Amino acid sequence: MIYSKIDKFMVVLAAMLLIGTACGQDWLEGGNVRSYDRSMFMDPGIAGMVRWLDAPVDSYPWYSSDVKFYKQQVPYTTFSRYNEYYTTTGTSVVGGIIGNPSLFDITKEAPSRVYYGSGQGLPYSQYVSLLPTKSNDLWIQGTTNWTQYLVSPLGAVLHLVASVPVGGDGGFYEIIQTDTITSNYKTYQFYQGYNTMSFTAAQIGRHMLYFVVANQPSNVVVIDVFAQAPSTQYKTYAATTTMPTTYTVPQTTAAGGDTPVQIRSQGMRGYQVFLDENYIGTEGTGGDVLDGVFSFNVAGGQSHNIRVYDGQFNYPKIIYFERGVQKIINVEPGVAV
DSSP: OHHHHHHHHHHHHHHHHHHHHHTTEEEOOOTTEEOOOGGGGSOHHHHHHHHHHTOOOOOOOTTSSOOGGGGSOBOGGGTGGGGGGOBSSSOOOOSSSBOOOEEOOHHHHOOSEEEOTTSOEEEHHHHHHHSOTTOOEEEEEOSSEEESEEEEETTOEEEEEEEESSOEEEEEEEEEESSSEEEEEEEEEEOSEEEEEEEEOOSSEEEEEEEEETTEEOOOEEEEEEOBOOGGGSOOOOSSOOOOTTOOOOOOOOOOOSEEEEEEOSSOOSOEEEETTEEEEETTOTTOOSSSEEEEEEOSSEEEEEEEEOSSOEEEEEEEEOTTOOEEEEOOOOEEO
Protein backbone atom coordinates (compact mmCIF):
# COMPACT_ATOMS: atom_id res chain seq x y z
CA MET A 1 0.00 0.00 0.00
CA ILE A 2 2.83 2.43 0.89
CA TYR A 3 4.65 1.71 -2.36
CA SER A 4 1.50 2.21 -4.43
CA LYS A 5 1.01 5.66 -2.89
CA ILE A 6 4.60 6.59 -3.64
CA ASP A 7 4.26 5.37 -7.23
CA LYS A 8 1.07 7.38 -7.64
CA PHE A 9 2.76 10.47 -6.25
CA MET A 10 5.70 10.16 -8.65
CA VAL A 11 3.42 9.67 -11.66
CA VAL A 12 1.34 12.74 -10.80
CA LEU A 13 4.44 14.83 -10.10
CA ALA A 14 6.09 13.78 -13.36
CA ALA A 15 2.94 14.64 -15.29
CA MET A 16 2.82 18.07 -13.68
CA LEU A 17 6.45 18.72 -14.51
CA LEU A 18 5.84 17.78 -18.14
CA ILE A 19 2.78 20.00 -18.36
CA GLY A 20 4.69 22.91 -16.88
CA THR A 21 7.75 22.60 -19.11
CA ALA A 22 6.63 21.18 -22.44
CA CYS A 23 5.15 24.43 -23.70
CA GLY A 24 7.54 26.86 -22.04
CA GLN A 25 5.09 28.00 -19.39
CA ASP A 26 5.61 30.58 -16.65
CA TRP A 27 3.62 32.32 -13.93
CA LEU A 28 3.32 35.96 -12.94
CA GLU A 29 2.97 37.04 -9.33
CA GLY A 30 2.82 40.54 -7.84
CA GLY A 31 5.09 41.72 -5.07
CA ASN A 32 2.38 42.35 -2.47
CA VAL A 33 -0.42 40.13 -3.70
CA ARG A 34 -1.06 36.45 -3.39
CA SER A 35 -1.87 34.79 -6.69
CA TYR A 36 -4.22 31.91 -7.29
CA ASP A 37 -2.78 28.84 -5.55
CA ARG A 38 -3.52 25.70 -7.55
CA SER A 39 -2.14 23.53 -4.71
CA MET A 40 -5.24 24.19 -2.61
CA PHE A 41 -7.23 21.83 -4.85
CA MET A 42 -4.69 18.98 -4.75
CA ASP A 43 -3.92 16.03 -2.54
CA PRO A 44 -1.99 17.20 0.56
CA GLY A 45 0.76 14.75 -0.32
CA ILE A 46 1.78 16.73 -3.41
CA ALA A 47 0.55 20.23 -2.47
CA GLY A 48 3.86 21.21 -0.86
CA MET A 49 5.85 20.16 -3.93
CA VAL A 50 3.46 22.09 -6.19
CA ARG A 51 3.90 25.27 -4.13
CA TRP A 52 7.68 24.82 -4.49
CA LEU A 53 7.37 24.35 -8.27
CA ASP A 54 5.24 27.49 -8.56
CA ALA A 55 7.55 29.64 -6.44
CA PRO A 56 8.18 32.93 -8.31
CA VAL A 57 11.99 32.66 -8.41
CA ASP A 58 13.95 34.34 -11.18
CA SER A 59 15.57 31.94 -13.62
CA TYR A 60 18.21 32.77 -16.21
CA PRO A 61 19.55 30.51 -19.01
CA TRP A 62 23.08 30.12 -17.67
CA TYR A 63 23.28 26.57 -18.92
CA SER A 64 21.98 27.14 -22.44
CA SER A 65 24.15 27.29 -25.56
CA ASP A 66 23.98 31.11 -25.63
CA VAL A 67 24.72 33.07 -22.44
CA LYS A 68 25.16 36.51 -24.02
CA PHE A 69 22.05 37.67 -22.15
CA TYR A 70 24.14 38.47 -19.06
CA LYS A 71 25.82 41.39 -20.87
CA GLN A 72 22.54 43.26 -21.32
CA GLN A 73 21.57 46.08 -19.00
CA VAL A 74 18.42 45.31 -17.04
CA PRO A 75 15.77 47.56 -15.43
CA TYR A 76 15.81 48.30 -11.71
CA THR A 77 12.73 46.08 -11.28
CA THR A 78 15.02 43.08 -11.82
CA PHE A 79 16.48 43.68 -8.37
CA SER A 80 13.45 45.05 -6.49
CA ARG A 81 12.47 41.80 -4.77
CA TYR A 82 16.03 41.43 -3.42
CA ASN A 83 16.45 44.96 -2.03
CA GLU A 84 16.79 43.79 1.57
CA TYR A 85 19.93 41.80 0.78
CA TYR A 86 22.27 44.46 -0.58
CA THR A 87 23.26 48.11 -0.44
CA THR A 88 24.71 50.37 -3.10
CA THR A 89 26.42 52.67 -0.56
CA GLY A 90 28.51 50.22 1.48
CA THR A 91 32.30 49.95 1.59
CA SER A 92 33.66 47.73 -1.18
CA VAL A 93 35.93 44.78 -0.45
CA VAL A 94 39.56 45.47 -1.39
CA GLY A 95 42.30 42.87 -1.78
CA GLY A 96 40.25 39.73 -1.33
CA ILE A 97 37.09 37.85 -2.19
CA ILE A 98 35.38 38.84 1.06
CA GLY A 99 36.11 41.11 4.01
CA ASN A 100 37.81 39.43 6.97
CA PRO A 101 35.30 37.38 8.99
CA SER A 102 34.11 38.84 12.29
CA LEU A 103 31.91 37.41 15.02
CA PHE A 104 28.16 37.56 14.42
CA ASP A 105 25.71 37.62 17.36
CA ILE A 106 22.93 35.30 16.23
CA THR A 107 20.95 35.95 19.44
CA LYS A 108 20.46 39.57 18.40
CA GLU A 109 20.23 39.25 14.61
CA ALA A 110 18.51 35.96 13.91
CA PRO A 111 16.49 36.04 10.67
CA SER A 112 12.76 35.53 10.45
CA ARG A 113 13.02 33.06 7.56
CA VAL A 114 15.68 31.42 5.41
CA TYR A 115 15.25 30.90 1.66
CA TYR A 116 16.97 28.28 -0.46
CA GLY A 117 17.96 28.75 -4.10
CA SER A 118 14.66 27.29 -5.29
CA GLY A 119 12.73 29.99 -3.43
CA GLN A 120 11.49 27.55 -0.81
CA GLY A 121 11.51 29.16 2.61
CA LEU A 122 11.52 27.95 6.21
CA PRO A 123 11.07 29.76 9.52
CA TYR A 124 14.50 30.17 11.05
CA SER A 125 13.47 28.17 14.13
CA GLN A 126 12.54 25.22 11.92
CA TYR A 127 15.77 25.51 9.94
CA VAL A 128 17.84 25.39 13.14
CA SER A 129 16.03 22.27 14.30
CA LEU A 130 16.92 20.52 11.03
CA LEU A 131 20.53 21.76 10.82
CA PRO A 132 23.23 19.09 11.32
CA THR A 133 25.44 20.15 14.22
CA LYS A 134 28.69 19.70 12.25
CA SER A 135 27.55 21.42 9.05
CA ASN A 136 29.26 24.49 7.61
CA ASP A 137 26.53 26.79 6.29
CA LEU A 138 26.71 29.95 4.18
CA TRP A 139 23.93 32.53 3.71
CA ILE A 140 23.33 36.02 2.34
CA GLN A 141 22.05 38.25 5.12
CA GLY A 142 19.02 40.47 4.56
CA THR A 143 17.26 42.99 6.74
CA THR A 144 14.89 40.34 8.10
CA ASN A 145 15.63 37.12 6.15
CA TRP A 146 18.55 35.07 4.82
CA THR A 147 18.82 33.61 1.32
CA GLN A 148 21.12 31.37 -0.72
CA TYR A 149 20.23 33.07 -4.02
CA LEU A 150 20.34 36.73 -5.01
CA VAL A 151 20.06 38.90 -8.11
CA SER A 152 22.28 41.92 -7.52
CA PRO A 153 23.17 45.11 -9.40
CA LEU A 154 26.80 45.56 -10.37
CA GLY A 155 28.81 47.22 -7.60
CA ALA A 156 26.42 46.39 -4.75
CA VAL A 157 27.75 45.37 -1.34
CA LEU A 158 26.17 42.54 0.64
CA HIS A 159 26.88 40.63 3.83
CA LEU A 160 27.39 36.90 4.17
CA VAL A 161 26.80 34.85 7.31
CA ALA A 162 28.79 31.66 7.85
CA SER A 163 27.93 29.06 10.47
CA VAL A 164 31.22 27.33 11.40
CA PRO A 165 30.98 24.64 14.13
CA VAL A 166 34.76 24.29 14.29
CA GLY A 167 36.72 27.53 13.94
CA GLY A 168 40.14 27.92 12.36
CA ASP A 169 41.81 28.58 9.04
CA GLY A 170 39.64 27.94 6.02
CA GLY A 171 39.56 28.49 2.31
CA PHE A 172 36.97 30.71 0.63
CA TYR A 173 36.21 30.00 -3.03
CA GLU A 174 34.54 32.04 -5.76
CA ILE A 175 33.60 30.67 -9.19
CA ILE A 176 32.46 33.25 -11.75
CA GLN A 177 30.53 32.16 -14.83
CA THR A 178 30.30 34.42 -17.90
CA ASP A 179 31.31 33.30 -21.40
CA THR A 180 34.06 31.44 -19.55
CA ILE A 181 34.67 30.14 -16.04
CA THR A 182 37.13 31.82 -13.66
CA SER A 183 37.88 30.99 -10.04
CA ASN A 184 39.36 32.75 -7.03
CA TYR A 185 40.63 31.37 -3.72
CA LYS A 186 41.92 32.89 -0.48
CA THR A 187 42.54 31.72 3.09
CA TYR A 188 40.70 33.35 5.99
CA GLN A 189 40.50 32.86 9.76
CA PHE A 190 36.98 31.80 10.80
CA TYR A 191 35.63 32.00 14.34
CA GLN A 192 33.75 29.12 15.92
CA GLY A 193 30.05 29.84 15.67
CA TYR A 194 28.60 32.52 13.39
CA ASN A 195 30.76 34.81 11.25
CA THR A 196 29.86 37.80 9.10
CA MET A 197 31.77 38.93 5.99
CA SER A 198 31.16 41.55 3.32
CA PHE A 199 31.20 40.81 -0.42
CA THR A 200 31.16 43.19 -3.39
CA ALA A 201 29.39 42.29 -6.64
CA ALA A 202 32.24 43.72 -8.68
CA GLN A 203 31.78 41.78 -11.93
CA ILE A 204 28.75 40.88 -14.03
CA GLY A 205 28.06 37.16 -14.26
CA ARG A 206 27.04 34.30 -12.01
CA HIS A 207 29.05 34.14 -8.77
CA MET A 208 29.11 30.87 -6.81
CA LEU A 209 30.59 31.15 -3.31
CA TYR A 210 31.48 28.55 -0.70
CA PHE A 211 34.07 27.88 2.00
CA VAL A 212 35.89 24.90 3.53
CA VAL A 213 36.92 24.59 7.19
CA ALA A 214 38.25 21.38 8.78
CA ASN A 215 37.83 19.58 5.44
CA GLN A 216 34.08 20.26 5.58
CA PRO A 217 32.68 22.25 2.62
CA SER A 218 29.74 24.57 3.05
CA ASN A 219 26.79 24.87 0.73
CA VAL A 220 27.10 27.16 -2.31
CA VAL A 221 25.37 30.54 -2.49
CA VAL A 222 24.60 31.92 -5.95
CA ILE A 223 24.62 35.60 -6.89
CA ASP A 224 23.59 36.67 -10.40
CA VAL A 225 25.09 40.10 -11.09
CA PHE A 226 23.79 42.34 -13.87
CA ALA A 227 24.41 45.93 -14.93
CA GLN A 228 21.46 48.18 -14.20
CA ALA A 229 20.15 50.37 -17.01
CA PRO A 230 19.86 54.11 -16.32
CA SER A 231 16.59 54.75 -14.45
CA THR A 232 15.59 57.40 -16.99
CA GLN A 233 14.93 54.60 -19.49
CA TYR A 234 12.09 53.22 -17.40
CA LYS A 235 8.91 54.63 -15.94
CA THR A 236 8.39 54.12 -12.22
CA TYR A 237 5.57 51.85 -11.06
CA ALA A 238 4.88 50.51 -7.59
CA ALA A 239 4.95 46.73 -7.21
CA THR A 240 1.31 46.88 -6.14
CA THR A 241 -0.82 49.93 -6.63
CA THR A 242 -4.39 51.14 -7.01
CA MET A 243 -4.93 53.39 -10.03
CA PRO A 244 -7.20 56.49 -9.78
CA THR A 245 -10.73 56.27 -11.10
CA THR A 246 -9.94 58.93 -13.74
CA TYR A 247 -7.15 56.79 -15.18
CA THR A 248 -6.46 57.31 -18.89
CA VAL A 249 -5.36 54.38 -21.04
CA PRO A 250 -1.64 54.82 -21.85
CA GLN A 251 -0.40 55.21 -25.39
CA THR A 252 0.15 51.88 -27.09
CA THR A 253 3.66 50.81 -28.08
CA ALA A 254 3.95 48.27 -30.90
CA ALA A 255 5.37 44.91 -29.83
CA GLY A 256 7.13 42.76 -32.39
CA GLY A 257 9.76 40.09 -32.62
CA ASP A 258 10.55 36.52 -33.55
CA THR A 259 9.13 34.80 -30.46
CA PRO A 260 5.38 34.35 -29.80
CA VAL A 261 3.99 34.96 -26.30
CA GLN A 262 0.55 34.23 -24.94
CA ILE A 263 -0.79 35.41 -21.57
CA ARG A 264 -3.60 33.26 -20.20
CA SER A 265 -5.94 33.88 -17.29
CA GLN A 266 -8.99 32.00 -16.06
CA GLY A 267 -10.19 34.74 -13.71
CA MET A 268 -9.07 38.04 -15.24
CA ARG A 269 -10.56 39.98 -18.16
CA GLY A 270 -9.66 43.34 -19.64
CA TYR A 271 -6.20 43.44 -18.07
CA GLN A 272 -3.45 45.68 -19.43
CA VAL A 273 -0.12 44.27 -20.64
CA PHE A 274 3.26 46.01 -20.40
CA LEU A 275 6.45 44.88 -22.12
CA ASP A 276 9.66 46.33 -20.68
CA GLU A 277 7.45 48.96 -18.99
CA ASN A 278 5.86 49.96 -22.30
CA TYR A 279 2.09 49.53 -22.61
CA ILE A 280 1.32 47.22 -25.56
CA GLY A 281 -2.41 46.58 -25.23
CA THR A 282 -5.49 45.60 -23.23
CA GLU A 283 -6.96 42.11 -23.33
CA GLY A 284 -10.36 42.05 -25.02
CA THR A 285 -9.98 45.34 -26.95
CA GLY A 286 -8.79 46.39 -30.40
CA GLY A 287 -10.06 43.22 -32.05
CA ASP A 288 -8.80 40.94 -29.29
CA VAL A 289 -11.46 38.54 -27.96
CA LEU A 290 -12.44 39.05 -24.29
CA ASP A 291 -11.49 35.52 -23.23
CA GLY A 292 -8.57 36.02 -20.83
CA VAL A 293 -5.96 35.35 -23.53
CA PHE A 294 -3.64 38.03 -24.94
CA SER A 295 -1.01 37.28 -27.62
CA PHE A 296 2.01 39.25 -28.78
CA ASN A 297 5.61 38.79 -29.94
CA VAL A 298 8.94 39.68 -28.38
CA ALA A 299 12.56 39.62 -29.49
CA GLY A 300 13.88 36.20 -28.45
CA GLY A 301 17.23 35.21 -27.01
CA GLN A 302 16.94 37.70 -24.15
CA SER A 303 15.01 38.57 -20.99
CA HIS A 304 12.02 40.93 -20.90
CA ASN A 305 10.07 42.57 -18.11
CA ILE A 306 6.46 41.39 -18.42
CA ARG A 307 3.81 43.14 -16.33
CA VAL A 308 0.03 42.65 -16.18
CA TYR A 309 -2.23 45.20 -14.48
CA ASP A 310 -5.80 44.19 -13.61
CA GLY A 311 -7.08 47.57 -12.40
CA GLN A 312 -6.01 46.93 -8.81
CA PHE A 313 -2.79 44.94 -8.72
CA ASN A 314 0.35 44.61 -10.82
CA TYR A 315 1.85 41.21 -11.70
CA PRO A 316 5.46 41.73 -12.86
CA LYS A 317 8.28 39.33 -13.66
CA ILE A 318 11.56 39.26 -15.58
CA ILE A 319 11.35 36.27 -17.94
CA TYR A 320 13.85 34.84 -20.41
CA PHE A 321 12.47 34.00 -23.89
CA GLU A 322 14.18 31.36 -25.98
CA ARG A 323 14.31 32.54 -29.58
CA GLY A 324 11.46 31.19 -31.71
CA VAL A 325 9.90 29.10 -28.90
CA GLN A 326 6.39 30.06 -27.80
CA LYS A 327 6.10 31.11 -24.16
CA ILE A 328 2.79 30.72 -22.31
CA ILE A 329 2.45 32.96 -19.24
CA ASN A 330 -0.26 32.20 -16.68
CA VAL A 331 -1.63 34.85 -14.32
CA GLU A 332 -4.56 34.73 -11.90
CA PRO A 333 -6.21 37.40 -9.71
CA GLY A 334 -4.40 38.30 -6.50
CA VAL A 335 -5.80 39.33 -3.15
CA ALA A 336 -4.35 41.87 -0.72
CA VAL A 337 -2.25 40.38 2.08
